[in-house]
Amino acid sequence: MEFILAIAIGILFASGIWLILRPRSFQVIIGLMLLSYATNLFIFITGKLAIDKPAFTVTSDAVEMAQFTDPLPQALVLTAIVIGFATTALYLVVLLGSRGLTGTDHVDGKEREVTHE
Amino acid sequence: MSELGHILTFPILIPLVVGAVLILINERYHRLKFAVNMLSTLSLLVVSIVLLLITEQHTEVTSQVVYLAANWQAPFGIVLVADRLSAIMLVLTAVVANGALLFSFSRWAQVGVHFHTLFQLLLMGIHGALLTGDIFNLFVFFEIMLAASYGLLLHGYNVVRVRAGLQYITINLIASVFFLIGIALIYAAAGSLNLADIAALVSTLDDSSRSLFHTGAAVLAVAFLTKSAMWPLGFWLPNAYTAAAPPVTALLVVLTKIGIYVVLRLYLLFFGDHAGASAGFGTGLLLYGGLLTMAYGIIGLIASQESNRIASYSAIVSSGTLLALIGMNNPAVLSSMLFYLISSTLAVAAFALLSELISRIYPTRNQVLAITFEAFEVDETHDVSSGYVIPAAMAFLGLSGMACALIIAGLPPLSGFVAKFAMLHQLLQAETITLAAWMFLILIISAGLGSIITFVRFGIRSFWASHRETPPLLKLTEVAPIIVILMVCVGLVVFAGPIFELLERTMSEASNTPMYIERVLGQPATGGNA
Numbered sequence: 215m216e217f218i219l220a221i222a223i224g225i226l227f228a229s230g231i232w233l234i235l236r237p238r239s240f241q242v243i244i245g246l247m248l249l250s251y252a253t254n255l256f257i258f259i260t261g262k263l264a265i266d267k268p269a270f271t272v273t274s275d276a277v278e279m280a281q282f283t284d285p286l287p288q289a290l291v292l293t294a295i296v297i298g299f300a301t302t303a304l305y306l307v308v309l310l311g312s313r314g315l316t317g318t319d320h321v322d323g324k325e326r327e328v329t330h331e
Numbered sequence: 332m333s334e335l336g337h338i339l340t341f342p343i344l345i346p347l348v349v350g351a352v353l354i355l356i357n358e359r360y361h362r363l364k365f366a367v368n369m370l371s372t373l374s375l376l377v378v379s380i381v382l383l384l385i386t387e388q389h390t391e392v393t394s395q396v397v398y399l400a401a402n403w404q405a406p407f408g409i410v411l412v413a414d415r416l417s418a419i420m421l422v423l424t425a426v427v428a429n430g431a432l433l434f435s436f437s438r439w440a441q442v443g444v445h446f447h448t449l450f451q452l453l454l455m456g457i458h459g460a461l462l463t464g465d466i467f468n469l470f471v472f473f474e475i476m477l478a479a480s481y482g483l484l485l486h487g488y489n490v491v492r493v494r495a496g497l498q499y500i501t502i503n504l505i506a507s508v509f510f511l512i513g514i515a516l517i518y519a520a521a522g523s524l525n526l527a528d529i530a531a532l533v534s535t536l537d538d539s540s541r542s543l544f545h546t547g548a549a550v551l552a553v554a555f556l557t558k559s560a561m562w563p564l565g566f567w568l569p570n571a572y573t574a575a576a577p578p579v580t581a582l583l584v585v586l587t588k589i590g591i592y593v594v595l596r597l598y599l600l601f602f603g604d605h606a607g608a609s610a611g612f613g614t615g616l617l618l619y620g621g622l623l624t625m626a627y628g629i630i631g632l633i634a635s636q637e638s639n640r641i642a643s644y645s646a647i648v649s650s651g652t653l654l655a656l657i658g659m660n661n662p663a664v665l666s667s668m669l670f671y672l673i674s675s676t677l678a679v680a681a682f683a684l685l686s687e688l689i690s691r692i693y694p695t696r697n698q699v700l701a702i703t704f705e706a707f708e709v710d711e712t713h714d715v716s717s718g719y720v721i722p723a724a725m726a727f728l729g730l731s732g733m734a735c736a737l738i739i740a741g742l743p744p745l746s747g748f749v750a751k752f753a754m755l756h757q758l759l760q761a762e763t764i765t766l767a768a769w770m771f772l773i774l775i776i777s778a779g780l781g782s783i784i785t786f787v788r789f790g791i792r793s794f795w796a797s798h799r800e801t802p803p804l805l806k807l808t809e810v811a812p813i814i815v816i817l818m819v820c821v822g823l824v825v826f827a828g829p830i831f832e833l834l835e836r837t838m839s840e841a842s843n844t845p846m847y848i849e850r851v852l853g854q855p856a857t858g859g860n861a
Contacts, residue, residue, distance in 0.1 A: 234505065239497065246504050253511045260519040287518070290467060294511055297474045301507070304481060305500050311485075312493045321501070323494035 215263055219255065226252035237326070239309045239319050246305065250298040254291050261287030335385065339398040339411045341378045342421060342458035345371055350451035358444055365436055368447040372429050375454065379421035386415045387833070394840060395847065397464070397854040404856045405464070406525035412464035412851055415837035416669075420461050420592055423673055426819060427585050427680045428454055430812035431578035434684050437806045439576045442487035449486070453479035453582060460589055464851055466517065467524045469593065470510055473558075477503050480586060483579045484571060495574030502567045506557040513551025520544035527851035530600040530844050534607030545612055548601060552613065555597075558590030560650045562624040569631065569643035577687035580639070581680040584646055588676050591653045596841070598657060603844045614660045618767055621655025624648075625774045629781040638686030638793075641785055642679055645739045648778050649675035655771055656754065661761070665838040666831060667753035674746035674823055678738035681816040684809075685735060689728055689793050691803035721810050724802040729794050734817050736786035741779045746823040751775060753831070 226248050233245025261284035269285035271277050309319075316323040349371040356364050386394040400409040413421075432440075432450065440446045456476025463469050481503075485496045518524055520543040521532045536544055557564040568587070572580050594617070602612045628648035635641045649671070656668040721727065738747035754775070758768050823830060840846070 234501070242501060246501070249505070249508045253508050253515075256512060257515040260515045286524070287515070290514070290518075293467070293471065297471070297507075301474070301478065301481075301500075301504055304478065305497075305504065308481075308485065308493060308497050308500060311488070312497050315490045315493050321497065323490065323497075 216259075219259060219263070223252050223255050223259075226255070237320055237322075239312065239321050242321060243302065243305055243309060247302060250294075250302070254294055254298070257287050257294060258291050259287075261285075336396055336398040338378065338382060338385070339396055339413055339462060340400075342375060342382075342462065343411075343455055345375060345378070346451040346455035346458070350448045350455065353448045353451065354445065361441055364447045365432075365440060368450060369429075369432055371451060372425070372432050372454070375458075376422070376425035376429055379418065379425045382413055383415070383418040383422055386413060386418050395850045397851055399854060399856055402856045405851050405854060406523050406528035409468060410464040410525065410527075410851060410854075411462045412527075412847075413462055414840055414847070415833070416592075416596070416841045417461045419669070419673070419834075419837060420589075421458060423588075423676060424454070424457050424461070424585050426816065427581055427676065430680065430684065430816050431581040433808055433812045434581070435576075435578040436808045439487070439578050442576070443485075445482070446486055449479045449482040450582075453483060453586075455479075457585065457589055460593065464526050465524055466514055466526055466529070470507075470514060473510065474507065476586065476589070477507070480579075480583065483582065484575050486579060487576050491574045495570045499567055499571045502557065506554045509550050509557075510554035513547050513549075513554065516543055516547025516550060520547055525851070526597075526600055527848045530603075530605070531848045531852065533601055533609050534605060536609075541608060545609065548597075548612065551597070552594070552616075555590050555594045556620070556654075559587055559594060559654065560590075560624070560647050561620045561654055562627045562647075562651070565624065565627075565647055565650070568647060569640055572643040572646065572683070573637070573639040577684050580642065580683040584642075584676055584680045584683060587646055587650060588653075588672060591650060591657075591672065594654065595657050599842055600844055600847065603842060605844050611660055614658045616658070617654050618658030621651045621653070621658055622767070622770055622774060624651030624654060625778060627651070629774070629778050632778075632781045632785050635785060636789075636792075638682070638689055638789065641789060642683045642686060645675075645682070645782065646679050648782075649679065649739075652775060652778070655767075655774075659758075659767070659771075661757075662838070662842055663760070664754060664757045665842065666834040667750060667757055669834045669838060670746075670753060670823070670831065671750035674738060674750045674820060677816050677820050678735050678747065681731070681813050681820075682735040682739065684813050684816075685728070685731055688803065688805055688809060688813075689732065691805075692728075692793060721805050721807055724805045725794065727805065727810060728803075729790070731813050731817060732786075732790060732793075734820070736782065736790070738820055740782035740786065741775075742783070744824065746820045746827075749824055749827050751779070 230245045230248035230252060233241045233248065236242065236245070264283045267281060267283040269283055269288055271282065312323060313319050318325050320326070349367060353364055353367060356367070358364070382396070385396060395412055395414040397405075398411040399405065400411065435446065453476055456472050456474075456479055459472030460469055460476060463472055481496065481500050484499055485492050514524070517529065520536065520540045521529045523529050523532060533544070553564070560568045572583055575583060598613075598617070602609055604610055606612075625648055628644050628651055631644035632641065632648060635644055653668060653672055656664050734745060737745045741747040741751035755772065758764065758772065761768070
């Protein structure tokens, strides 16, 4: 289970890094999204993988801590997802603005000059 | 104590509430919006000064004011901590913010929408980052600050700003990913997010956790060093500074220094003398990274022709100097480092504001701007004649440009000289002067020389060789903030003695991590039926 997750996070990071190095702003935003997914998964597994363990209890009795999973990474992931969502939406707006103003989707706002031999 | 502690929430809550209220006011009432914003920013200045006085009143070593949000004792719950260092940074932010806001009154606030809301939210993020005692809230406040800065950078929407904004946002989103990974690794290693708790746990970590902790800290450092523009992570800075509207550039100067503040704070807490095997981790990187940043900044400075670029590279040089000083791991230089931080922030911010006024000497270069003004119906001709226009505009521009140059280059009689003199004095006092210290000495003196060359060339081109018959029209609201900021710099020189004593106390307190830990973790939750 850990192995599969680790490979998945690795693939997401690798694809994300490849994409943010591409020249088109659309590729960059997809890359950024993949990076943020990979990061969210990464934060999530710092709380260790567990099956059938609740993150919190509703009883006020003394509880065995081993029966519960760490709730903090889950709370962190939730915050990170919301913030990532907002910033990605903002990026999308700027991306469209840039496309409209410069007439190209190149990240530098202008096409590279291609020299024909 | 607990009643007093509530004042810690003001720097975060005031801008949050005012920012929300400002959305509701229509852009047509821009004078009203400005008045509300100015009132709020002025009250933040007052709150910051009160906070500094409170931390000063505690004459014993523990001057931290700790506020337990929701009354959970640390390390649980959210904690806000103010000590002298954060209070001084709050005052510095407030001074620059008031200046930038007043400057924006006559035109810049009107070239787009929601300037005032974004301005307040930016202040909220900065204040939160300065006051939080929790590494995840640091992330949240950083994101608030950055999101507001994205909006402000795009303020007065044109091709240059959108292009620079796209790159600035991309860089910062990637830095945020590093920030989150760093937090996750530190949590995995130490099992806590509270800064004081992590600082207490650092020396007790076993070897495998320690290497994980170091990895986390290194990844985290990438995020902060990107913000504080260390070479080679600082390539975004000149483009962003040059493209932004001048009042926004002044705030970006502060934002860069917040990156430095966080590096300093986390370094002292995590890797100070108390940290056992981790003490001094990463000092070499900060030191040599700082030196390379200085070298890069000096080269960029000499190559710069436009005033905006000069301001950008001055900011990079000052970042490099500060990082190198942190990396020296020498407590004696920290107080002069803080003095340099204050003086260079003020000077670069003032120069960023001034550079727009200087660029009015050449009206033809502002074509792009004129189109923006037209789009937002800023009636420039009417506006100029209605405001109070100051006399002797060229004399003002020349003198204040010279004052900025003197501070940035570090020449007497202004505050830059005092800062550099104090740094060199402390470094040369050491019994053995290391190779790195010699390199620092050479670079700091070359930085001074580079700045002089650049500013003299810029001054000759703008003022002597401009051949303009009528001087540009400058309004009182544009001139006053520059004068005030420069007067603060003069004040730094006049009261250098007491200020250095304050900074000595500040840094000896900030370096005393065991006291910080005891103070934050020892803060009792208030009793009663709460």
